[in-house]
Amino acid sequence: MGGSIAGLLAAHVLAGHADRVTLVERDRFPDGVQPRPGVPQGRHPHVLLEGGQTALESLLPGFLAELGAAGAPRVGMPSDMVLWQQGRWFRRTPATTYIHTGSRAQLEGLVRRRVLANPVIGVVEGAEAVGLLGDGSRVRGVLLRDRSGDARAQPRALEAGLVVDASGTGTKAARWLSGIGAEAPPEETIDTxxxxxxxxxxxxxxxxxxxxxxxxxxxxxxxxxxxxxxxxxxxxxxxxxxxxxxxxxxxxxxxxxxxxxxxxxxxxxxxxxxxxxxxxxxxxRRTANIRRRYDLSGRHPAGFLATGDALCTVNPVYGQGMAVAALSAVALRDALADRRRTPTTRRVLRALLAASRQAWDISAGADRAMPGAVGNAVAGGPADRAAGWYLGRVQERAPGDPVVGRAFRSVLTLGAPVSALFAPRVARAVLFGPPAPTPVEPPAAPEGPRH
Ligand SMILES: Cc1cc2nc3c(=O)[nH]c(=O)nc-3n(C[C@H](O)[C@H](O)[C@H](O)COP(=O)(O)OP(=O)(O)OC[C@H]3O[C@@H](n4cnc5c(N)ncnc54)[C@H](O)[C@@H]3O)c2cc1C
Known part of the structure; x- marks a missing residue:
């Protein structure tokens, strides 16, 4: 359910395991590169971070070359950018990571073209999922309503051995699950x-x-x-x-x-x-962090997964959502390929949630400190407060210190695990040194060669 980044990439992975994968999308896909109504955020900047680039390339080999050939700009951080954070300009030292800054419509269009070239994957466009088939123990398909048809007509049934919710942050999964006698997942929210x-x-x-x-x-x-x-x-x-x-x-x-x-x-x-x-x-305006905890105990039916924003939405200001969707598809691929463990619904859902954990920790951690943040996950625990203290010191040092800056960017762009912030050289600078000096005015040129 949902034919955007997360749904397309999940379909791509599942096509390696199923006779038939059907992608259900409420929009009709545009022919060219243009925003579409089902993805209203597509008119806003959509950077593809390093973690997302690596994941997409491993799912769709050659994808980054296609993106480059289509003209998507590749911007080196911090060399090519004038960047400001917490009262400091970043020094424009040589790039340690790159972001792709082309339009969301272009990126999604290229993913769509690659994924839908697979004959195992079929598309039902212009049809909205409105409910689930099955009962509290197993989901057996979805109920669909054609958007161009009579709104009062009975929805039609599409049976399936596995249903994946990739319908984005506005998912109605809680209602659909309740409708078949299953439990809705508890939600964590932080909204600035x-x-x-x-x-x-x-x-x-x-x-x-x-x-x-x-x-x-x-x-x-x-x-x-x-x-x-x-x-x-x-x-x-x-x-x-x-x-x-x-x-x-x-x-x-x-x-x-x-x-x-x-x-x-x-x-x-x-x-x-x-x-x-x-x-x-x-x-x-819909920018809250929302995580749906399918991993917690409850009556979750077999045969139902969630991915992308439908599982974990992070505040877009950190630019991580598409990377999370791609990392989740990699987690799905790896969980299904793991011969040592049976890929039960719960086990795969845990793997999918783990794929979004770092992005959630970064986004939720930063947003907890923002004035006026509301939601049931704002308070956090003692570990969150300690992490917040350390991260605050990292942020003070990243703009002026190339070693701390590199670690900070690699973690923020989901290219390295959070442990990179605790490597000995980084931790020494973070814990013992004062912040290194930073430019007084926005630096007009990079320090040293661009590439
Ligand atoms: C303002 C803004 C800026 C952002 N900037 C960035 C950024 O810089 N970098 C980045 O990586 N991420 C960014 N994001 C996040 C990114 O847009 C999402 O994380 C990403 O699109 C998630 O993909 P998805 O496939 O899970 O959901 P979506 O892209 O939201 O797609 C959901 C799909 O499901 C379809 N659908 C919904 N309901 C139904 C239904 N009932 N039946 C059938 N189809 C349905 C929709 O039409 C849509 O195609 C930004 C988000 C916002 C809001």
């Missing part, structure tokens, strides 16, 4: 009320050209606004500004530009003043 507004611009002149490909300001508890400009495949930039509940960014043309003044430096505002807008501004 973060709201986005994004708009495409073409720069006339200025800082976002030449050796500077991108600009980004991370939010922090004492500076809650984020903003930035990321290059797209056609040479334009997707500009984003964000703020918290009560101070959401406007989608009105002039006010969008004015809102950029809230950022801690006038750089983006100045650039916007001179740049040509190519699209209206689009807003987005």
């Amino acid at each position: 009320g973060l709201a986005y507004a994004s708009r495409v611009y073409r720069g006339r002149s200025g800082v976002l050209d030449g050796e500077t490909l991108s600009y980004y300001v991370y939010p922090a508890p004492d500076q809650v606004h984020a903003g930035g400009a990321l290059p797209l495949e056609d040479g334009s930039h997707l500009v984003i500004v964000s703020g918290l509940r009560g101070d959401e960014p406007p989608t009105d043309d002039d006010e969008f530009v004015t809102y950029a003044k809230r950022l801690p430096h006038p750089l983006l505002h100045r650039w916007l003043d001179d740049a040509e807008p190519l699209s209206p501004a689009f807003g987005y």
Whole structure:
């Protein structure tokens, strides 16, 4: 259920184990590279982090070359970017990781083309899953309603040996499961009320050209606004500004530009003043962290899995969601290939949840400290507080210290496990040294060669 990144990649993995995989999608897929209604977040920046790149490449060999050939910009961090975090500019030392910043529609379109080329995978487009077949012990299929048909008509049944919920953060799985007598999973939530507004611009002149490909300001508890400009495949930039509940960014043309003044430096505002807008501004407000704990005890039926945002949604401001979807597909592949253990529903669900744990820890950990955060998982435990203290020191040192910076980026981009932050050289600098000096103004050029 759901034919977006997580659903496509799960179908790709399952096609190696099934006679037939059917992807059910409520939208009709567009022919070209364009946003579609079922993925409204697609109008906002979608960076593909290192962990997601590695996972996608291992699932679809040659994918990164295809992405590059389609023109998706590849931006080195920190060398190609002007980056601000917690009162400090990052030094533009040589890149230790790269992000792909092309449009979401392009990336999804390329995944779709590769996955749907497999004849084992069929698609039912324009059909919405509205319920499940089966009972409390086993799910046996889904109930579908054609979106173009009569809304009062009885939904039709599609039987299946395994049903995967990949219908995104707005999944109705809790209701569907209750409907067949199974238990809904307990949900953990942390919601900062973060709201986005994004708009495409073409720069006339200025800082976002030449050796500077991108600009980004991370939010922090004492500076809650984020903003930035990321290059797209056609040479334009997707500009984003964000703020918290009560101070959401406007989608009105002039006010969008004015809102950029809230950022801690006038750089983006100045650039916007001179740049040509190519699209209206689009807003987005559903950004809560939500994790559905299918691993906890309860009456969970066999034959039902969840993946991607339907299982674990993280705050988009850290850019991890597509990487989590790809890492989850790798976890599904590995769990099904493991000859030592029978892949029971519960075991596979645990593996899927484990694939999102690092992203959740980063996002939930940062969001717990944000003012006004609400939800049943905001409090955290003593271990979360200790981790928060250490991470705070890492963040102070990452902008000026290349060793700490490398470890920080590799963990944040899901390219290395959290233990990389505790490697001896990193831990020494984090625990004993003062923060290294950082540039006073946004650095206009990289230090040393770009690649
Ligand atoms: C503003 C914003 C910015 C983001 N930026 C980034 C970023 O920079 N980097 C990144 O990696 N991630 C980012 N994300 C997260 C990313 O969009 C998601 O994590 C990712 O799309 C998850 O994929 P998914 O397939 O699980 O869900 P989705 O992409 O949301 O897809 C769900 C699919 O299910 C379909 N569907 C829903 N209900 C039904 C139903 N009942 N029946 C049939 N089909 C159904 C929908 O039409 C859709 O196709 C961002 C998210 C937001 C909101």
